[in-house]
Amino acid sequence: MCLSDEDISEDDYSEDYYSEEYTSEDDVVKTARIEQFSKLFHEIERCREVEQIQKIDEMIELIDEMEKKEFESIFIKELFDKIHQMIEKEKLSWGHTILLLKNAGCFKELKCLICYSFDDSLLSKRIREMMIDENEKKKDEKLLTDLCECYLLLHYKCVPDELLSIIVPCLLKAALNKEENEESQKEVEMAFIAFSHISQYCEIEQELYLNEIVEIIEYHQENYNLTRLSSQSTWQFLIKRFNNDKSLEEVIVNDLHFAREARREIEELKRNVDWKKKEEENGETEAKEVIVIWRWINIVDYYLAWSTLWNEELAGLIRSIVQVFRASRDNYPDTNYVCIVSLKDAARNKNVKIDVLHKEGTMVVFSDEMKQSTLVDDILWNCLLFFLNISRRLKEKKDDEKEEEERKEMKRKIFERMEEEGYEDNVESLNGVISFINEKYYEELSLKFSDYFVNV
Template sequence: MTKEMDVTEKIIELLHELEHCTDSEQKQKIEEMNEIVDGMDEEEFESFFTLKLFNKTDKMIEEEKISMESVFLLLKSVGQHKVLMHSQSYAFHSSSLNKRFEQMIIEEEKKKEERNEKLLIDLCECTVLLSNEISSELLSIIVTCLLKVALKKDENEETQKEVEIALLALSYIEICKSVKQEWYLNEIKEIIKYHQEHHNLTHLAYQSAWQFLMNRFHFNKSLDEVIENELHFSRDATKELEALIKCVDWKRGKGEEKRKKKNKEELFLFRWLQTLGIFFFHWRLRNEECVGLISSVVQVFRASKDDNREISDKCIFCMGCAAENRVVENEDLLKIGAVDLILEEMQGPTLDNYFLERHMKCLFEDFRRLKNAEDYKNEEVKRKATKRKVFDKMEEEGFEDCIIGLCHYICLGEFRYFSLFENYPEYFVYL
């Protein structure tokens, strides 16, 4: 690649060259293309992930200038990158290639005994990984097909990769899609339980299994018994977060103008926090294991706050939801340092309105709970002691001055969710 040629131009050039290659040469060039895709940052990927790319690929298939094996090899790599970069591009969904794949899935499913299982799997994985929307007609076919792959238990590297791709694709099925329990529940429970005992999945595959289940939890609260009491989500998520915190090089690129390319550990950590966000948004029951999980979220925030804004924002969202849903006691929030952390951050010199809004919502929920004596009907002494600890901390940090200083912003309505702060004077009343 010449210095003048950017990565997008190089990919397009290689794609044109495929038309004149043998199958073995195509595979070699596609592996080169996949290496380029893997090294792309978000901006580069968005410029590459275009309708033109997919329509061009579809035309090459139509004219038999590229093998389906080569197509799948390229598209799976592109799709994995899209999911990990949480790209929202709809280019593939609008393409003629997507229409071709959807029709092929339907036709292959109808064959029953003569069905080409490998072809069906490849089609399902590419369709889900690349598209932001799956048709209801294909949903049961895709879920059943990919779970069959994900249930494989061999621990060799090839099988682990197959399982990882299948689970990654499943994790990307939209929250809004109504996936019937009989299609997936026994299978996903088996996958998670088997890993908890035998550790056969990669870290990404295991996170993806939980993400798929948590996406279903969004519209099916009856899964709470399975998620926490049977599969112990909080316990396992805590272990995964603590392991990832140690792996991420938080100071990587410090001093550079901008870090465009995230490392894999950061991407995995962000995906776990997305999963936690759904969990804490809907979870309503107190559980001792949740205390350890929130403590890990606090650790992630402290590690990421100066270096990765997306991750630190997700942490604040999780803590806010946990406080609002009363997942943990105020006393526990104090012990694990959640309240201290928010008080410290709200007085930071670079905190903008969006982040300030997030922090205030989280803290507001903590204070609102302190005011509500119903939580402490028989524990008045404990309630007063907890309130005194928070008051002392606020006094130490000069937090009352901080709130007073924000009044003119609130009155001017500069926050996007103005209604959240209508009762800002009650911050003082709660204490």
């Protein structure tokens, strides 16, 4: 139940709302950040405009240093309701509110956090009403764009159709800005980060976006006018639409060359990261590049799992994922994990050729992963599913004589490779482990060891 303005006193929003108990070794630092954020938030409604902006800048700096639990303990419904109350009482301007919300929302999106409480807050309701009102008045395009970005970056549920018809044209217009100065690029980047957050379950008519998205991508392919994050976010929005509209695949694969563009971007980003340094030792620029790689592979995973068209560009994309997998193995667990998931999902898709997976070294990296003594359950689960999918596909006989001969030859090659890797011994050593793992995950593994083996 939403609180009204009268239900929230000036002292209601305090550290008492932060019920999360921190027990990690940096406990003191995290608690200090939360307390400092709370202190600054209390102070902004009691100071002048110049001081307000200074305090909001300090709050944004604190957000940038936060970890998941810190962010989720701060950005709760009570905070959003309190911001709404401050706006109503003219103690906080919309300009300052938007600055704080956009930075918090952008951080949330890039860190893949979820903000469950925003949608049910008074502030969310107010922003939705203002978006509809501003769209009808058509007087302040900048304010409407800011409101659309704040809403998309913080919301969790599917966007209502009435708001999609406002948000999509508004943000596309902002994203079509081809000026290459730093300020314009930042505005375009923010629009695309927000745009990419629209759920794949939101159905959007092609007429609302396709011509503009194609224009943006093709212009970038010729002029490289977008930042890497803007480019990735553009594709993320388009690939998500593929969920409800399979007719987009021809455009995605053959017209816009998704696999070629994704591979080029991933490989260029990969070269700019010092993978030997641990993730926490990275500088700000390098850390951002790792985030963009993660986002690329995450959306590539979605496409590889459901694609029906195949061309040689997709083989190059799988090669780049294997390369990132190897590079990220020691010091970047989140990036490494999304590579594992992506390759596992590719192995399940019958349109992804097994000979390409074999040629690009996926069998070797998964077999090597299974030999690790510190292998955790979710990694092992994905590894076993990978080999289970490969084995099942290779056991399916083909009606076409040529395809059947190719299947038998591929079985032989993979059997020989698995023998070299000692793969069967690895699987048989998991006696009793598989049934335990099945209790933890939604997709059960086979309890028959022979289902994981490729026999000639």
